[in-house]
Structure formats: structure tokens, C-alpha cells
Amino acid sequence: MHVQKIITYLQDIKKIVDNEIDDVLQNDNRLIDGLMKSAVYSSSGGKRVRAVFTYLVGQMFGIEKEKLIKSACSIELIHAASLIMDDLPYMDDSQLRRGKPANHVVFGQDVALLASIGLLSKASQIVFNDSQLTSDQKIKVTEILTNSFGFDGLAAGQFVDLKLKDKHIDFEIIEFINDKKTAALFTAAGKVAAIIGGAAAKQLSAIETFSENIGFAFQIVDDMIDIAGDKKIVGKDVGHDKMNFVKLVGEEEAERYLKDYHKKAEDALIGFGSKADELKSFSRYLLERVK
Numbered sequence: 020m021h022v023q024k025i026i027t028y029l030q031d032i033k034k035i036v037d038n039e040i041d042d043v044l045q046n047d048n049r050l051i052d053g054l055m056k057s058a059v060y061s062s063s064g065g066k067r068v069r070a071v072f073t074y075l076v077g078q079m080f081g082i083e084k085e086k087l088i089k090s091a092c093s094i095e096l097i098h099a100a101s102l103i104m105d106d107l108p109y110m111d112d113s114q115l116r117r118g119k120p121a122n123h124v125v126f127g128q129d130v131a132l133l134a135s136i137g138l139l140s141k142a143s144q145i146v147f148n149d150s151q152l153t154s155d156q157k158i159k160v161t162e163i164l165t166n167s168f169g170f171d172g173l174a175a176g177q178f179v180d181l182k183l184k185d186k187h188i189d190f191e192i193i194e195f196i197n198d199k200k201t202a203a204l205f206t207a208a209g210k211v212a213a214i215i216g217g218a219a220a221k222q223l224s225a226i227e228t229f230s231e232n233i234g235f236a237f238q239i240v241d242d243m244i245d246i247a248g249d250k251k252i253v254g255k256d257v258g259h260d261k262m263n264f265v266k267l268v269g270e271e272e273a274e275r276y277l278k279d280y281h282k283k284a285e286d287a288l289i290g291f292g293s294k295a296d297e298l299k300s301f302s303r304y305l306l307e308r309v310k
């Protein structure tokens with residue numbers, strides 16, 4: 020896919036996802052207006068790359084976009100919830116997110132935490148209420164989504180990140196953190212589309228390998244931006260991440276790992292032939308955003 024075509028595709032999906040998220044976060048209870056404002060505030064403004072991932076994997080299985088919208092939004096709601104939590108003073112203590120003050124800076128820590136929990140709940144609810152999915156698909160998709168932020172996903176990665184960052188850090192630990200904090204949501208984004216697309220076990224495992232490796236690579240790029248980026252342009256706090264992969268292994272090594280993860284990802288898609296071309300182009304685009 021040509022770069023301009025990728026950008027247009029990204030913008031189109033972003034528009035669809037942004038509108039759908041606005042819809043699912045409609046509120047008719049005046050009493051919780053303040054809570055919903057906080058949830059809506061942090062659910063907007065993202066690049067929506069995980070949603071695009073879901074769509075492009077779905078496209079490989081020939082699934083129409085409408086069938087993926089709720090699952091794609093669900094991933095983005097989980098992601099938004101995790102960003103709110105991540106920024107809290109007792110977590111990463113960040114002030115800036117998506118080019119605006121972090122949720123807790125505007126709404127307070129108490130409201131921010133409640134909004135994050137509400138978003139996680141909504142993420143499951145919209146899949147359960149998705150009339151486009153069969154009961155079996157709903158169960159499988161919800162299982163993948165809920166696993167992605169628990170003891171085998173975001174919460175586990177964040178725990179190790181927080182508790183080990185002032186102690187000895189080695190490659191195994193940082194890879195665990197990147198796997199759980201970042202790759203887990205990319206993997207979930209790919210897997211839900213594969214499930215909805217009726218993937219065979221071997222195909223599902225290929226998508227899993229692909230998404231996990233792209234997740235690793237995406238985190239390295241994020242860490243490069245954390246070192247080299249300007250917070251006004253990046254839109255979030257930069258430079259204070261002690262668990263930065265690039266800081267740990269050095270720039271040259273990080274480039275090598277980036278290439279390696281990318282290659283492992285692309286190799287996993289060999290069985291899909293040219294059907295995987297758009298997914299590969301998008302991933303390449305995603306990993307080149309710092310250069």
C-alpha cells in the first residue's frame with residue numbers, strides 16, 4: 020500500500036472509531052455527567068492504530084468493516100482506560116497525554132480511576148451486545164479482551180514495571196514488560212479479528228506471532244520517541260521512562276531488535292500470501308514514524 024493510501028485509510032478508520040466511541044459513551048444520567056465527561060475526554064484523540072490493526076487483520080479474512088466496529092472500539096476503550104491509569108501520580112505520574120492535560124489533572128485522581136473502570140466495563144459490554152457476532156464469537160472475543168488487561172496482560176506488565184524499575188533491570192524483564200504492557204493489546208487486536216474471521220488454529224497462531232512482534236517493535240519505536248521526541252509534538256511527557264528499551268541496550272542494538280521483531284512478524288504472515296500485503300505495509304509505516 021502506498022504511504023498516502025495508508026494515511027487515508029488510517030484517517031477513515033479513525034473517523035469511524037471516533038464516531039462509534041462517541042455513540043457508545045452517550046449518557047442519559049445527569050448524576051454521572053462528571054464521570055462520563057472524564058471518560059469521553061480520554062477516549063478521544065488517539066491515533067487508533069490498534070483499531071486499524073483489527074480492521075486490517077479482519078480484511079485478510081474477508082470480513083466486512085461493520086462486523087468489526089464494536090471489537091475495534093472495545094480495544095481502543097481498554098487502551099484509553101490504561102492510559103488514564105498509567106498517568107496517575109502513583110503510577111507514571113504524567114501530566115500530559117494526547118496533547119492535553121492528563122485525565123487526573125483535569126478531573127482529579129478519584130474520578131480518573133472511576134472513568135477508567137467504567138471504560139473497561141463498557142469495553143466488554145459493547146462486545147456482549149454486538150448483534151453482528153454469534154454467541155460463540157462473543158465469548159471468545161470477550162475472553163481475549165478481558166485477558167489483555169489482567170494478570171496476563173496490562174496489569175502484570177505495569178506491576179513489574181513499577182516494582183522493578185529502581186532495581187536491577189535485564190533484558191528478560193524489559194521484554195516481559197513490553198510484552199504485557201504493549202504487545203498484549205496488539206495481540207488482542209489481531210486475535211479478535213482472526214476469531215471473527217473464522218481463523219483456523221494455525222492461522223490464529225500466525226496472527227498472534229505477527230501481532231506480538233509488531234507490539235514489541237512498536238514499543239521500541241515509542242521508546243526512541245521517548246528519548247528523541249519533543250513533548251509538544253509527541254503530546255505526552257517524554258524522557259522520564261526508566262524502563263526504556265533503547266536506554267537499556269543502546270541505539271544501535273535497539274535498531275537491530277526493531278528489525279528482528281519486524282522480520283519475525285512478517286515471516287509469520289507467509290502463509291497468507293498477498294492477502295497480508297496491506298497489513299504488512301501498515302505495520303512498516305507504523306514502525307517508521309520516528310525516522
Ligand code: GRG
Binds near residue numbers: 098
Ligand atoms: C487494568 C486497563 C488496566 C491497566 C492497568 C496502567 C496499566 C495497567 C498499564 C499501562 C499500559 C500502557 C499505558 C502502556 C503504554 C503503551 C503505549 C506504547 C502507548 C502509546 O500508544 P499510542 O502511541 O497512543 O498508540 P495513542 O495516544 O495514539 O492511542
